[in-house]
Amino acid sequence: MSATPWVLGLTGGIGSGKSAAAERFAELGLHVVDADQAARWVVEPGRPALAQIAERFGPSILQADGTLDRGALRAVIFADAEQRRWVEGLLHPLVAQEIADSLAKATSPYAVFVSPLMVESGQSKVANRLLVIDAPEALQVQRTLARDGTHEQQVQAILKAQATREQRRAKADDVLVNDRDLAWLRSEIDRLHTFYLTLSGGQA
Structure with a gap:
């Protein structure tokens, strides 16, 4: 084990399930740093x-x-x-x-750094490995409307300001297509966690 934990970058578009994935990593005992929380704090x-x-x-x-x-x-x-x-x-x-x-x-063995704009902002440079939570755009819109009660136009504007699914996937080391339920997502995070524990510095 190296003295400094390696950093897993976790990203995904609005409504992809990125926050639910981050919560599961936290439950597994990992140190999670959220760019949105840092942005609120400053x-x-x-x-x-x-x-x-x-x-x-x-x-x-x-x-x-x-x-x-x-x-x-x-x-x-x-x-x-x-x-x-x-x-x-x-x-x-x-x-x-x-x-x-x-x-x-x-x-913790590795730290999880969560950011919605990981790819766009160049924050991915902080990470040794990048996990993208991906979801079909129609599902992203549906989830965001249900969660935030915003207008569809605003969700579309946010989607336009974020990287496309293709841009994110092109940078990813791991992609999780989150088009099922929460229990499935959590079990996939558990599976990845088991794999990540075998990595040194985020690389196989």
């Missing part, structure tokens, strides 16, 4: 990034309790690519540092 009240966002977009970007109104920010940056680039330029380095710090604390 814009907590009192952190400099939130002040900069409020300064640029005005107080309407904040909720009454002073926290970031994610829906309002999402609406602005999905409508304007330049604003999106500005927000990404501010947050990406902070999020990257947060992720690196958290991964460094891992003591």
